[in-house]
Structures are given as structure tokens and as C-alpha cells.
Amino acid sequence: MPHIIEMIDIIKDFPGIRANDRVTLQVEQGSIHALLGENGAGKSTLMSILFGLYQPDSGIIRVRGKEVAIHDPNVANELGIGMVHQHFQLVHNFTVTENIILGIEPRKGLVIDRKSAAARVRKISELYGLNVDPEAIIENISVGMQQRVEILKMLYRDAEILIFDEPTAVLTPQEIHELMHIMRRLVQEGKTVLLITHKLKEIKEVADQCTVLRRGKYIGTVPVAETSEARMAEMMVGREVNFHVQKKPAEPGDVLLRIECLNVRNPKGLLGVKNLSLEVRRGEILGVCGIDGNGQTELVQAITGLTPVESGKILLKGMDIAHVSVKERFSCGLGHIPEDRHKHGLVLDFRLDENLVVHNYNRKPFAQGFVLDFKSIRTNANRLIAEFDVRCGQGPATPTRSMSGGNQQKAIVAREIDLSPEVFIVAQPTRGLDVGAIEYIHTRIIAERDKGKAILLLSLELDEVLDVSDRIAVIYGGEIVGLVNASETDENELGLMMSGSIRKAV
Ligand SMILES: Nc1ncnc2c1ncn2[C@@H]1O[C@H](COP(=O)(O)OP(=O)(O)OP(=O)(O)O)[C@@H](O)[C@H]1O
Ligand SMILES: [Mg+2]
Known part of the structure; x- marks a missing residue:
């Protein structure tokens, strides 16, 4: 040829x-x-x-x-x-x-x-x-x-x-x-x-x-x-890659996030999330899987405050945050890896080091009163670049727009994991990442679990949900139609629930 x-x-x-x-x-x-x-x-x-x-x-x-x-x-x-x-x-x-x-x-x-x-x-x-x-x-x-x-x-x-x-x-x-x-x-x-x-x-x-x-x-x-x-x-x-992450069984503690009878409207005005209830405990990862467009986005946006809640409760450590401001939710211990890195994740016109402190640039050690401490902002960036292997031409000063798609994603994930929130909403964390980077991010998410955080993982990758989660909730038509232990299910069973063919709860 x-x-x-x-x-x-x-x-x-x-x-x-x-x-x-x-x-x-x-x-x-x-x-x-x-x-x-x-x-x-x-x-x-x-x-x-x-x-x-x-x-x-x-x-x-x-x-x-x-x-x-x-x-x-x-x-x-x-x-x-x-x-x-x-x-x-x-x-x-x-x-x-x-x-x-x-x-x-x-x-x-x-x-x-x-x-x-x-x-x-x-x-x-x-x-x-x-x-x-x-x-x-x-x-x-x-x-x-x-x-x-x-x-x-x-x-x-x-x-x-x-x-x-x-x-x-x-x-x-x-x-x-x-x-x-x-x-x-x-x-x-x-x-x-x-x-x-x-x-x-x-x-x-x-x-x-x-x-x-x-x-x-x-x-x-x-x-x-x-x-x-x-x-x-x-x-x-350039080395062998582990396709499956190593993890110990979860040791779940008290409930940190409880969602009760939540209803949320989608952009078309219909109920995207219907009467949905679930809970996530300290020290566990609850994966949510479903075919795209079955309410995952509305669920995340309701929890993080980007979309108003129609009715129902979102209890963060017992406190209902369903109607409080985005800022307040985050100061109560909520964290979020957003699914759309351009809309909610990064300011492309900022430098990488600036993007890495968007949540806390006005606090110590990044600011003393009204004055920014550029040295500590740079040090912070260098540390995250090394830990998460962010590839960027000009180090902390790299214009974010010039970074490759996957490295932009790594930067968001690094920033959010580093905050180590108690209740962590993780949406599509490895979209666009290479297999080596996926392996590392999975390890870090599991490390957060083992520190006693509650993690809600949303992903369209079934492999990822199966590999990383301890329990899995299946969402279909805005409702939870299945709740299973990750070690006791497989792609087939999840697929049947995702298409609404069967329901199952353990
Ligand atoms: N317009 C640009 N200005 C400056 N640097 C750039 C520009 N475009 C790409 N780069 C740099 O060139 C390198 C290669 O980027 P490229 O986008 O080709 O990677 P990629 O293999 O497509 O990665 P990914 O899998 O993350 O999409 C990266 O380090 C990136 O930061
Ligand atoms: Mg690319």
C-alpha cells in the first residue's frame, strides 16, 4: 500500500x-x-x-x-x-x-x-x-x-x-x-x-x-x-502500567452526605432528577453510573449549587445545604471536580499557578491581607506540577490556554484533590487522560477515601466506576434504579440497570 x-x-x-x-x-x-x-x-x-x-x-x-x-x-x-x-x-x-x-x-x-x-x-x-x-x-x-x-x-x-x-x-x-x-x-x-x-x-x-x-x-x-x-x-x-488499581476494602464510617427525595429540573424544565435519595459515608466511594443524560449532571449541579433544587434535602454532615450559596457549601467542606473543564474548571486566560489557587488566593499563605504572595503561589504550583506530573512548557507561568487538553484536566484534578474536601463530588475525573495519569488519579482518589473522606464519583466510564468505587448506584431517568456492591457486580448487570431493564438493591 x-x-x-x-x-x-x-x-x-x-x-x-x-x-x-x-x-x-x-x-x-x-x-x-x-x-x-x-x-x-x-x-x-x-x-x-x-x-x-x-x-x-x-x-x-x-x-x-x-x-x-x-x-x-x-x-x-x-x-x-x-x-x-x-x-x-x-x-x-x-x-x-x-x-x-x-x-x-x-x-x-x-x-x-x-x-x-x-x-x-x-x-x-x-x-x-x-x-x-x-x-x-x-x-x-x-x-x-x-x-x-x-x-x-x-x-x-x-x-x-x-x-x-x-x-x-x-x-x-x-x-x-x-x-x-x-x-x-x-x-x-x-x-x-x-x-x-x-x-x-x-x-x-x-x-x-x-x-x-x-x-x-x-x-x-x-x-x-x-x-x-x-x-x-x-x-x-516507558514502563509497565497497572490497569487495575490496588485498594483495601472500604471501612465506612458515619454518613457525611445524605440526599433525601431530591427533585431537580433540567434546562428543558422537566424533572431531570426525580425523588432521588442516597447516602455516602466517611471512608467510602459511591460511584454513580448511567447513560449520559439520565440526571447525573443535574444531580451534581444541585449538590454543588449550580442549579436550584426543586424540592428535597441535601444534608452535608447533617446540615441542609439545598438552598445555601455555592460559597457557603464549599466552606462547609464540600469539594468538586467539575465535568466541564472550560465552563467551571479553569480560566484559560490565567497562568497555571493562578488557576491552581482560584479557591484560596485570598487566604494565607497565598495572601497577606490584601497583598498576594507570589512566591508561595509559585511554590504551590511547582509542588502540584511535580506531584501530578503536569506537563507544561513554562512551569507555573505557563498560559493555561497553551496546555494540552489532558494537562489542563490534570491541573483541575490536582487543585481539587489537594484541597482534600470532606465530601468530594468527583465528575468525569479522567476524561482525556492517558493510562498512566488515570492510574495515578485513581490512586489519589482512593487515598482520599482512606483519609476518611466521603466520595461521590460520577463517570461515564464503566471500567472506572467498577474499579474505583466501593458501592455503585445506577441512575436511569433521574432515579436510582440499582444500588450494588462494586465487588459483586459486573458490566453486564450494570448495563441492564442502566438501560432500565432491571432494578436491584442490596
Ligand atoms: N499553542 C501552543 N502554545 C504553547 N505551547 C503549546 C501550544 N500547543 C501545544 N503546546 C505544548 O506542546 C505540548 C504538546 O501539546 P499537544 O496538545 O500536542 O499534546 P497532546 O499529545 O495532544 O496531549 P493531550 O493528550 O493532553 O491532548 C504540550 O506541552 C503543550 O503545552
Ligand atoms: Mg491533544
């Missing part, structure tokens, strides 16, 4: 860091090629170079055997290269078709020919089994569907090489399954797929080849069918 893409000896420097250090990537036409590497290894940078968003400092790029200079994304488009970004770039009150033809509207005389555009969208959608309604308004369709619109946008522009940067991070297991199917369809039709993912299972499932990067360097390219997950993990991290 000829190489449709060749990137040879690519170097890309950013302030304080060589993001790509003589990286080579050779991609066969008609294959699915995975890109694997730790957070900050340089995967997104390499793909941004291929898509013309960054210029390499040196190196050669060949597309279909011909050397090219990809000055900007327009050149990439002309070469048939398309990219689906992690944050979709869709206009929410436009239809699917309007979004797809944006910027390249087909015309009949002076009027835009929406009809023929819609027909073409429908045809492409059918060919690849995308199942997208060309007339639907973006804000009314699911995240998974929005992603397909982005895929359609590339196909509509005749892209031959499709780059996906962590496409499954925001999808439900069902949607992931469907996306894998779509990718296979794409290569059957002669397209080439480049896939960045941290999930080895996904690589095993769909990819033909896998290229591994570590700290900006090229480690190797392996045929996926002949390489184990453990081997790929080892290549990327």
Missing part, C-alpha cells in the same frame, strides 16, 4: 517546549491509523501541522507522494485533508445542511440552492450510514449527532483523509460503538482515517496501525492486530 501521508522529521517548538521532536508518521491509504501518547506528547500538535493550523519549524510533509507546504487549513482542504475538532464548530440555531454548506453555498443564479445541497447531504449521510436528518436544527440534536455533522462537513468537501482528535471523549458507549462502525465504513469507501485516542480498547477495535509518541519523540509504529494493549501502553509511558 502506498503512503498517502508522510510526515518526516517534524520539529515544532513552543515557548519552553519542543512539542514535536523529529517525529515521523507514515500512513497507508485506506487504513485507520491511531496516534497514541501521553498527555502533552505532541499528538494534537502533529495533527494541527497536518491540517495547516501550525507551521513546523522543520521537516517534510508529503501527501500522495508529493511534497507540500500546508500554509493554512484551506490548503489542507484542497489536499483533501479534514479534521474533526474536540470542540465542534457548529452554529447552533442553523440546520444541519446550513452548517454543512456554510462558506461554500451552492447557488442557482443569485439564490442559495438549499434543496440540492440537502439532497447531497442526505446522499452522503446514507452512503456512510450516518443517519443524519439534513433539516434538523443543531441545538436539538445529541452530541453524537453533532459530531456526525462535522464528519459530513468534511465529506461534503470531498475530504479523503479524516483526522479525529479524541472523538470518543464526549460520546456514550453506544455512540462510540456507532462511530467505530462509521470509521470502518469510511475506509471501505477508500478514505483514510487518523485517530487520536487514549483508549487502547478503541485502538484494538478499529485501528490497523498505531504510532506511539512520548515526550514529543517518535517511539514507533506497530501493527495493532499483533500488539497487545499492555505493550502499547508500555511503549507510550
